[in-house]
Amino acid sequence: MTLELRDITWRQGGCDILHDITLPFARGNITAIIGPNGAGKSSLLRIASGLSTPTGGRVMLDGRSIATLPARKLARHRAMLTQESEAAGQFLVRQMVMMGAGMAAHTLDIVQQGLLADALVRRVGLEGFAKRQMMTLSGGERQRAHLARVLMQLEVAMTDGTLPGFLLLDEPISAQDPAHQALVLQLARQHARRGGGVAIVLHDLNWAAACADWLVVVHRGTIHAQGPPETVLTQDLACDIFGLRHGCVHRHEKTARPFILPHDNIDEETDRCTSP
Numbered sequence: 609m610t611l612e613l614r615d616i617t618w619r620q621g622g623c624d625i626l627h628d629i630t631l632p633f634a635r636g637n638i639t640a641i642i643g644p645n646g647a648g649k650s651s652l653l654r655i656a657s658g659l660s661t662p663t664g665g666r667v668m669l670d671g672r673s674i675a676t677l678p679a680r681k682l683a684r685h686r687a688m689l690t691q692e693s694e695a696a697g698q699f700l701v702r703q704m705v706m707m708g709a710g711m712a713a714h715t716l717d718i719v720q721q722g723l724l725a726d727a728l729v730r731r732v733g734l735e736g737f738a739k740r741q742m743m744t745l746s747g748g749e750r751q752r753a754h755l756a757r758v759l760m761q762l763e764v765a766m767t768d769g770t771l772p773g774f775l776l777l778d779e780p781i782s783a784q785d786p787a788h789q790a791l792v793l794q795l796a797r798q799h800a801r802r803g804g805g806v807a808i809v810l811h812d813l814n815w816a817a818a819c820a821d822w823l824v825v826v827h828r829g830t831i832h833a834q835g836p837p838e839t840v841l842t843q844d845l846a847c848d849i850f851g852l853r854h855g856c857v858h859r860h861e862k863t864a865r866p867f868i869l870p871h872d873n874i875d876e877e878t879d880r881c882t883s884p
């Protein structure tokens with residue numbers, strides 16, 4: 609029961625943006641994808657979701673190529689939160705969330721959809737915002753409204769007994785304060801506990817190590833390392849791949865998960881104006 613990238617390459621503008629990517633996402637797990645700017649994380653997620661078509665290789669959903677699935681059927685089994693979700697400013701939050709239901713084939717009537725949308729608006733911490741126009745929300749509120757829309761897409765499919773699908777989240781906490789970062793990751797964990805799969809692109813290495821069952825490092829278009837966070841997030845990785853020359857990897861005293869305290873001196877003259 610997986611969503612799996614098999615031997616993926618993706619070529620654009622004469623360059624291999626992704627190459628040699630074989631990666632299964634398991635149901636019940638959170639896979640966190642980390643890597644420097646431009647490494648290929650979003651491209652990988654877009655290919656996993658079917659939003660981009662690979663140049664080589666296949667994406668398989670429970671053993672079947674997603675290229676053979678009709679859009680509304682595929683939408684029952686995977687939903688993606690992109691970084692650049694449109695503002696759709698004139699819509700109310702509730703309308704925006706209900707649009708998620710329109711993506712996937714389902715049997716709910718409009719009243720049932722409304723009840724589900726209201727519940728999701730509350731789950732993402734937007735109680736009281738249902739009748740606000742999207743354009744009036746703050747960046748973090750808007751990001752969570754889009755998260756509710758994406759959750760709605762999978763929830764409507766689950767109402768007829770379909771297994772929870774794959775939730776693909778591209779930097780879903782980039783606009784969130786610390787408490788809402790935790791909320792978003794808790795929602796991801798809840799989805800995994802119910803049996804869904806989660807793949808999540810994160811820049812925050814500490815949240816990635818804290819939330820992931822499986823950590824994948826993408827570097828220069830390919831998978832540099834993968835495994836449990838304890839084995840992947842090392843001092844060498846922090847230095848060699850992320851350029852944190854003076855960062856220090858510690859272990860959380862309760863969870864034993866690794867975390868990094870970056871100690872680079874920002875007053876220091878640097879020759880690192882670009883990604884390492």
Ligand SMILES: Nc1ncnc2c1ncn2[C@@H]1O[C@H](COP(=O)(O)OP(=O)(O)OP(=O)(O)O)[C@@H](O)[C@H]1O
Pocket residue numbers: 620621625643644645646647648649650651652
């Ligand atoms: N359609 C495209 N045409 C040409 N190049 C592209 C295209 N899409 C992405 N790229 C390039 O592919 C590389 C990987 O992009 P991608 O968005 O996947 O990186 P990322 O790891 O998600 O980066 P970031 O952390 O900055 O969001 C980048 O160098 C980007 O400029």
